[in-house]
Amino acid sequence: MSKRNTTRLLVPLVAILLGFALGALVLIVTGRNPGAMFLAMFQGATGVNLKAGSFNPRYIGEFIIQSMPIMLSGLSVAFAFRTGLFNIGAEGQLIAGSVAATAVALWVEAPPVIHVLLVLLAAAVVGGLWGAIPGFLKARFNIHEVVITIMMNYLALFLNNWMVLYVFGSKDRIKTALFPATALLKDDALSALTNGSRLNWGFVPVLLSVLLFWFVIEKTTFGYSLRAVGFNKDGARYAGMRVERNMVLSMAIAGGFAGLAGAVLTTGTFNYGRFLPGAEGYGMDGIAVALVGGNGAFGVFFSALLFGMLKAAQPLMQSQGVPKEIASIIQASIVLFIAMSLGIETLISKLRKQKIEALGEEAGV
Amino acid sequence: MKTRLTPRRTVQGMRPAFWVMAAILVLIFAGCAARGQEQAGARAGETQEAAARSGPPKIGLVFDVGGRGDGAFNDSAYAGLVEAARELGGRIVGEPGAPDYGSRFEARCLSSKLEGRDRAQLLSVLAEDGCRLVYAVGFLFADSVARVAREHPNTHFVLIDGSIPDLSSASNVTAVSFAEHEGSFLAGALAGYAASGNPRAKVGFIGGMDTPLIRRFQSGFAAGAAYAALAFREPGRILVQYVGKDGSAFADPKTAKAIAELMYSTGAEVVYHAAGGSGAGLFEAAREAGKLAIGVDSDQALAYFAKAGDPHARETGSRIVSSMLKRVDRAVFLTAKEFVERGAVEGGYRVYSLADGGVALARNEHNERSLAPYVARLDELSAKIVRGEIKVPETPEAAAAFIAGLK
Amino acid sequence: MNIFYSMVPIAFAYSAPLVIAALGGLFSERSGIVNIALEGIMMVGGFTAASVTVVLEPLTPAAGYWGLLAGLCAGVVFSALHAFTSINLKANQVISGTALNILAGGLTVYLAQIFFHQQRTAAFTRGLVKVTVPGLASIPLVGPLFFVNASPPFYIAIALVLVAWFVVFKTPFGLRLRACGEHPQAAASMGIDVLAMRYIGVLVSGAFAGLAGSALVLTQDIQYTAGSIHGSGFIAMACLIFGKWNPFGVLGAGIFFGLAQALSLYAKDIPFLVGIPSEFFYLLPYALTIIALLVFAGKSVGPKAAGEIYDAGKR
Structure with a gap:
């Protein structure tokens, strides 16, 4: 068991290292300074500018802000993975959640704390419904969830834009009216604490979601039956589990996490619904986060911080003459290396299996 | 998909492979980082103190x-x-x-x-x-x-x-x-003069994102065209379309080109744009249709003529009869100068208009000949605007009223 | 009628890259490898094509066609990464494809900054010029639709549809390719080299998607930017599904989706479409694909083993 845990840590760590090494290599080959990138990343995460010897807590706030939505979309992707489903639709579920958040924030009047809770609840429910649709289509008609979720991402995007322009209404065609203060996760005190960053109370639902994920997956029979479906659909069915129901529920919960991310963005980072010119990549980030985090609650927590740091460092990289796209290159490389390492592992385990026929180990979790 | 996402893992078998990989990578990584730090360090050493305290602003x-x-x-x-x-x-x-x-x-x-x-x-x-x-x-x-x-x-x-x-x-x-509406008025007048040879001609305006700011261009242009030639006071002779609804509409030549093609094919002789980077699509369409276009912000024909030896670039450039200059460069230069020479910039509002050359129609060696028939009339209009004799409308509603008032 | 004649060629021009990329996806999926990296490959192709065209334009009038070729080659190279990870390393094909999509978005803009010092390539001056076919253009009704101001990639797309149909359904090679996508174990037992066939499938999809990206940028754009491709690769996937993994179906779906895109521009000039928000036209391809999937459900129209990792040991 402990050995398996070592590998579980080792695979992503090697992939991360490889990713950063490749990123640095790309910078060197193209004549840019990789040191500047690492300094920018350090400053993005800690607020400490090693070069100037200064400290600015605003960067820590922005770092947390950048990590929050991708932590949730990471949980979303990871939760579906555990049931053997590939949720490439976290982006769309997030957008559906932010539309719901916008609707409740603008149209419902409620006392301070309750309003925020309603916003979060609505976002999670609508995101969950948006996720349940592909889950249902997969369970009932065996339609591939990858294709459906991709299509539904774009559907969500254009529906959001239509809602913002024609239903919520937008004077400047960029954003809706501002939300009332009661609906906001934003808090000037938190912002002031971090020297004017966009830090907000969104981290509370985010952290609760991490714990909820861990509890449901690791500690409940429901979580066990979900994992069982992920290992072996037919076996799980044979053992009397309701495979179809589990698929729908799993996608609904996955959608719920992503929907929550929509609410955290719209009422935390911003305070209005937004017109979206294109996909913002939170869903793709979620896939990277889930893979690097090994689809576990705490793995997702740390890998979201890693990618959040990369994002937070982008503006700093730019000001140091490092093109910010290096962050996407590093992120993609890490994902690719993880995909490769999974393949390498399978290859090795295959070779071993041929030698030792019986190896009744549990499929890797 | 039956692909297993979390395949079986066996530790012993893969250990050597992973450690070797890891070791090599750590070395590369460390090497890069060290080199980077060194460079950064060296640079930091020479500029940090200076930059922070006595270096250039x-x-x-x-x-x-x-x-x-x-x-x-x-x-x-x-x-x-x-x-x-x-x-x-x-x-x-x-x-x-x-x-x-x-x-x-x-x-x-x-x-x-x-x-x-x-x-x-x-x-x-x-x-x-x-x-x-x-x-x-x-x-x-x-x-x-x-x-x-x-x-x-x-x-x-x-x-x-x-x-x-x-x-x-x-x-x-x-x-x-x-004062974009003032410059756009001249652009509209130019379009009106240039197209008035054909009694059924239309003129077109392509905006980037549909906002009050871009509507000022539209309004000035419509008023200018109608002021210049009777024909454009009739409804349906001034075509207007926006590229999109968000910031990306200023970076979408693809859509702008399709819009321009539509305008030219439905009878527009001259099309003016206020769509930032999307405008390049208009120029492409103008070259293909053999019709005229008016650029915006900078003298956009020059970029095409600068590509020496490329006949198609020259051809495109020659289709841009002029551009409504919005001297952003002037504004940046003047404020930077103020900052460097006086150490500070005065706050508040500044409007650059026809009167101080903040907006104007571009004239260069290439469009000299094609502009010649209109220059005198355009200068006269410009003077009238500066003197306040023509009050250029800033909204489409005001433009409609302005045009109605001309009759 | 005026509008119709200017809109249809534009719809054809829009549909060409979709059809070409979808045909690429067809080869890959028929061989058993899901390729959701079409979008990323199109980006790489488009970027390469734009860069090459910018460089060659002062030298040769055929620069745009060299650009197409370069984009095609870049697509092959980039897709080899997908082939290697998903065939040799047996990685999850969707993960590998996702990684390629993220990588392409970053890499192209990164390289643009290195080469052109801005977040986009320099603008080329003509790209691929529209053509009017002499003689055929004067055919009444049909001429103006197909042969006046036509986008060259549309002809390429039609040709590739015919080639793809012939190769996939009328040659022994096609039979083997399809066997690998339907039942790789059975194919292997008949002596077909499944891995090689799948490699060919993925590399062909890379070539087509690279070509498609180039065609899109060189005809519809004036340079490559981060937003040039903007989901076209995913619409191509939709075309593939909507066209039931069949080249002629793909062509029909592509033209239909191209028309939907063109309509979003022209709606305000077509009386009965006035007032429909453009968002409706944008989401049409995606919504229709979901409906199509529902209609096809259970009828097994796609390759059975697409996405499944081929494992020589499993019988």
Whole structure:
């Protein structure tokens, strides 16, 4: 068991290292300074500018802000993975959640704390419904969830834009009216604490979601039956589990996490619904986060911080003459290396299996 | 998909492979990092103290969506910065080969992401980086500038082409705007004169994002065309279409080209655009249709003529009969000069108009001949606007009233 | 009628890259490898094509066609990464494809900054010029639709549809390719080299998607930007599904989706479409694909083993 845990840590760590090494290599080959990138990343995460010897807590706030939505979309992707489903639709579920958040924030009047809770609840429910649709289509008609979720991402995007322009209404065609203060996760005190960053109370639902994920997956029979479906659909069915129901529920919960991310963005980072010119990549980030985090609650927590740091460092990289796209290159490389390492592992385990026929180990979790 | 996402893992078998891989990578990684640190260290050593205390004053600039290379607005702002560097002896840093004329100031440029949600971030980074003057190029920056300026009272912000309420000369924000409607009036008049040979001709306007600002271009243009020629006072003779509904509409030549093709094929002789980087699509369409186009912001024909030896570029350039200059470069240059020479920029509002050359129709060696028949009339109109005899409308409603009043 | 004649060629021009990329996806999926990296490959192709065209334009009038070729080659190279990870390393094909999509978005803009010092390539001056076919253009009714101001990639797309149909359904090679996508174990037992066939499938998809990206940028854009491709690769996937993994179906779906895109521009000039928000036209391809999937459900129209990792040991 402990050995398996070592590998579980080792695979992503090697992939991360490889990713950063490749990123640095790309910078060197193209004549840019990789040191500047690492300094920018350090400053993005800690607020400490090693070069100037200064400290600015605003960067820590922005770092947390950048990590929050991708932590949730990471949980979303990871939760579906555990049931053997590939949720490439976290982006769309997030957008559906932010539309719901916008609707409740603008149209419902409620006392301070309750309003925020309603916003979060609505976002999670609508995101969950948006996720349940592909889950249902997969369970009932065996339609591939990858294709459906991709299509539904774009559907969500254009529906959001239509809602913002024609239903919520937008004077400047960029954003809706501002939300009332009661609906906001934003808090000037938190912002002031971090020297004017966009830090907000969104981290509370985010952290609760991490714990909820861990509890449901690791500690409940429901979580066990979900994992069982992920290992072996037919076996799980044979053992009397309701495979179809589990698929729908799993996608609904996955959608719920992503929907929550929509609410955290719209009422935390911003305070209005937004017109979206294109996909913002939170869903793709979620896939990277889930893979690097090994689809576990705490793995997702740390890998979201890693990618959040990369994002937070982008503006700093730019000001140091490092093109910010290096962050996407590093992120993609890490994902690719993880995909490769999974393949390498399978290859090795295959070779071993041929030698030792019986190896009744549990499929890797 | 039956692919297993979490395959069986066996530790013993893969250990050597992984350790070797890891070891090699750590070495590469460490090597890079060390080299990087060294470089950074060396650079930091020579500039850090100086930069922080007695080094050249720093100027920052954040481009709007699209960034450099749009052949219009962003490029014009950059040109202003380059001119300032040349004139005042400063330098632009951040990429190899950037202009370097001395050390009276040091400027760096950032560009916002496609969706533009990092605008405030970039402004803050520049301010915290020690920039005493920060330009925000484009009206979409207005909210971000307002907020960041509050948090950084020691940095002066220049918002190009946008407005923020309640500024005074003591504010640390200068909002620069242009009388685009006046310049567009001349563009409209030019289009009207040029198209009036054909009694059934139409003229077209392509806007980027549908906003009040871009509607000022539209309004001025319509009023100008109607003022110049009787035919355009009839409904349906001035075609108007917008590229999109968000910032990316200024970086979408694809759609602009399709719109322009439609306009030309339905009878437009001259099409004017206020769509930033999307305008290049219009010029393509103009060349293909063999019709005329009017550019915006900078003298857009010059970029095409600059590509010596390319006959198609020349052909495209010759289709751009003129451009409505919005001298963003002038605004950037003048404020940078003020900053370098006086150490500060006065806050508040500035409007650059026809009267002070902030807006104008572009004239160059290439369009001299084609403009010749209209120059006298255009100059007269310009003078009338400067004297206040023509009051150019700023909204489509006012333009409609203006046109109705002409009859 | 005027509008119709100017809109249809535009719809054809829009549909060409979709059809070409979808045909690429067809080869890959028929061989058993899901390729959701079409979008990323199109980006790489488009970027390469734009860069090459910019460089060659002052030298040769055929620069645009060299650009197409370069984009095609870049697509092959980039897709080899997908082939290697998903065939040799047996990685999950969707993960590998996702990684390629993220990588392409970053890499192209990164390289643009290195080569052109801006977040986009320099603008080329003509790209691929529209053509009017002499003689055929004067055919009444049909001429103006197909042969006046036509986008060259549309003809390429039609040709590739015919080639793809012939190769996939009328040659022994096609039979083997399909066998690998339907039942790789059975194919292997008949002596077909499944891995090689799958490699060919993925590399062909890379070539087609690279070509498609180039065609899109060189005809519809004036340079490559981060937003040039903007989901076209995913619409191509939709075309593939909507066209039931059949080249002629793909062509029909592509033209239909191209028309939907063109309509979003022209709606305000067509009386009965006035007032419909453009968002409706944008989301049409995606919504229709979901409906199509529902209609096809259970009828097994796609390759059975697509996405499944081929494992020589499993019988």
